[in-house]
Amino acid sequence: MAMPANEIEALIKAALPDATVTIDDLAGDGDHYAATVVSEQFRGLSRVRQHQIVYAALRGRMGGELHALALQTSAPT
Amino acid sequence: MADAVFDRIQSDIEGNQVFLYMKGTPMFPQCGFSARVVQILSHLGVPFQSANVLEEQELREGIKEFSQWPTIPQLYVKGEFVGGCDIITEMFQSGELETLLEEKGVAHKAQA
Numbered sequence: 001m002a003m004p005a006n007e008i009e010a011l012i013k014a015a016l017p018d019a020t021v022t023i024d025d026l027a028g029d030g031d032h033y034a035a036t037v038v039s040e041q042f043r044g045l046s047r048v049r050q051h052q053i054v055y056a057a058l059r060g061r062m063g064g065e066l067h068a069l070a071l072q073t074s075a076p077t
Numbered sequence: 078m079a080d081a082v083f084d085r086i087q088s089d090i091e092g093n094q095v096f097l098y099m100k101g102t103p104m105f106p107q108c109g110f111s112a113r114v115v116q117i118l119s120h121l122g123v124p125f126q127s128a129n130v131l132e133e134q135e136l137r138e139g140i141k142e143f144s145q146w147p148t149i150p151q152l153y154v155k156g157e158f159v160g161g162c163d164i165i166t167e168m169f170q171s172g173e174l175e176t177l178l179e180e181k182g183v184a185h186k187a188q189a
Binding site: 063 | 110141145147148161162168
């Protein structure tokens with residue numbers, strides 16, 4: 001039950017083409033990641049909405065293949 | 078079946094000022110992310126009720142659909158979904174969580 005970081009990045013970028021995505025493999029096991037996503041599309045949205053957009057981009061993998069993805073989202077400053 | 082679960086969630090989050098869907102119990106959390114949210118709420122002295130999704134598969138799936146949120150824990154304040162572990166942690170660190178509790182009129186321990 002693991003997912004390579006570049007696959008996560010590709011899915012997020014497919015939904016948010018302008019996004020800057022940084023992914024850290026926290027445990028080195030391909031299963032516990034921290035992602036920072038910065039996109040203009042987040043501007044003015046609540047954190048819950050921002051995260052929901054990222055989860056939607058991951059199309060159901062979150063909570064399944066991807067056990068742990070710590071998320072930080074923001075609009076560019 | 079989904080309707081019955083949704084009804085129950087609705088009454089949980091409306092009938093309690095602060096409600097946490099978590100893995101395990103506040104005394105014995107069974108996941109680090111759930112444990113962290115419990116720790117934050119306890120630190121702020123916020124009284125809350127919780128449900129253990131590990132005991133009920135229907136609730137575990139139902140709450141994800143209800144909130145359109147794929148992971149547990151999930152925190153509700155006054156019937157409104159506030160976030161999961163990352164958001165709660167970020168809001169706690171920035172002081173926004175306390176502001177939210179104050180705005181919503183939820184009793185908690187004042188921070189020095």
